[in-house]
Amino acid sequence: MRHKISLASEPDAIGPALDELESCLIEDGVSTEHVLEVRLLGEEAITNVVKYAGAASMALEVQVTREEIVVVLRDNGKPFDPASTESPDLEASLADRPLGGLGIHLIQSLSDAVSYSREEDQNVLRLTKRR
């Protein structure tokens, strides 16, 4: 099944969009474990756009097949490629470790595939999770 979820690029829109994403996944019979992991991928990706991209519009699409769940997030903000961003230093001691960059690291670690493209004036982030 393919679902389209519209959302504004503002903090208050994140929760309702994620709730809708979760409902779509449950409706399509996705396991609770994968529902929560895909919600997490969505939260990290959307939050990143809302906080840093300066986008005027964004759109979320999710496609569920027997083999995988694919989330596609489009926004017209500043170009940013989460797929090639370096992970933060997680080995540093608690006192020294940087606190930023965890969301991108979660996206890279929890997704089975992350791809990014810039299409005209849009960032297109495609996250794939195998079922």
Place this chain on the structure above:
Amino acid sequence: MSLNIEVEPSLPFSTTLRLEGRLDNDTTAIFDEELEKALESSVKVLVMDLAKLEYISSAGILSVLKAQKTMVGRGGKTLFGYLQPGVKKVFDIVKAVDLRSVFASVEELDDYLDAIQKQLEE
């Protein structure tokens, strides 16, 4: 999605925060408020009972890390009860906690705290 937090000053040297629900972009502010209040006292042990926490995102992890930094800064420690598998997976990915501070069950953690209490009383 909601988050319920119970704060329990269980022992003179420790405070327990018991979380139920989801710690995400929408609920982290509530958690931060409770953490700030809990850390106002001079407790040496902060216990996070996350047995009923079903979801955590980077927003919540950031708060957990900040709390641990505060406790380390005052020469104290942060301990965790049982973690649900999904939460543990996220913690492991970002190396959010020292594995030695995570107990297999809340009961095991309580026993450990009781032992510390007895040592202090002796």
